[in-house]
Amino acid sequence: MNTLVNDGARPVALVTGASSGTGRAIAIAMAEDGCDVGILGRRTEALEQTALQIRALGRRACVLTADVRDEQAVAAAVEVFLAWSGGRTDVLVNAAGIPGPLGATVGELNVSDFDAVMATNLRGPFLTMSHLLPVMCRQGNGRVINIGGNHGMRGRAGRASYASSKWALRGLTRSAALEVGPHGVTANVVAPGAIAVDRMRQRWADQAAAEGVSEEVILERYIQSLGVALKRPNETSDVVATVRFLAGEGGRNITGQEIVVDGGVIV
Secondary structure, eight states, X not given: OGGGOSSSOOOEEEEESTTSHHHHHHXXXXXXXXXXXXXXXXXXXXXXXXHHHHHHTTOOEEEEEOOTTOHHHHHHHHHHHHHHHTXXXXXXXXOOOOOOOSSBOTTTSOHHHHHHHHIIIIIHHHHHHHHHHHHHXXXXXXXXXXXXXXXXXXXXXXXXXXXXXXXXHHHHHHHHHHHHGGGTEEEEEEEEOOBOOXXXXXXXXXXXXXXXXXXXXXXXXXXXXXXXXXSSOBOHHHHHHHHHHHHSGGGTTOOSOEEEESSSSOO
């Protein structure tokens, strides 16, 4: 990570959606890799728990409570973050996101639900990038890593709002990569498949109990339904490892790309 910084200062990262799940894991990984970390999300208490883990690693943490959909809230949070960081940003990870309605087809999908997904999954990254890309360009370096999804690589019935937001995020990221590349700044998308988080594992356990079969049977059925080439579920650690790669020396000459992390669903 220190290769990002030319003046000997400790690198600084901002991670959205850091109150839980993949966002929290990424924020902690950034701290493990040497960054002081700003963590942005809507739930202050949960963010404080993330901050405790970052500080336990000997790194500084800046808790920023804001809704990524709210332009004024994001602007105020970024102002606080930059005052805290000394005006620099080396890594921006946009991990905040929502899945939106499941199963609602176009024609059934409420406009308000569609707008909420687009606002979180697309407008949110646009707002943070709008504020922090100029900072990175002035520095002459920086990494933007947007967390997309493999639904942004294909259509998916019943997931129009989510797929649309992730397709659009690719366009935003690629366009920004062309704009900021001459200033030494990269912008990429990490596109996970479904991640075996606790909520999904509980669903598999409940289904196994209801059918009177083992959880392994349910998991195998799930993997087959997705067509996962590697025959194993996606883990949070797989996504985190890819973010670390792009944020580190390995990502120095990669920009405008999507790295799919789904075990071989999109091939």
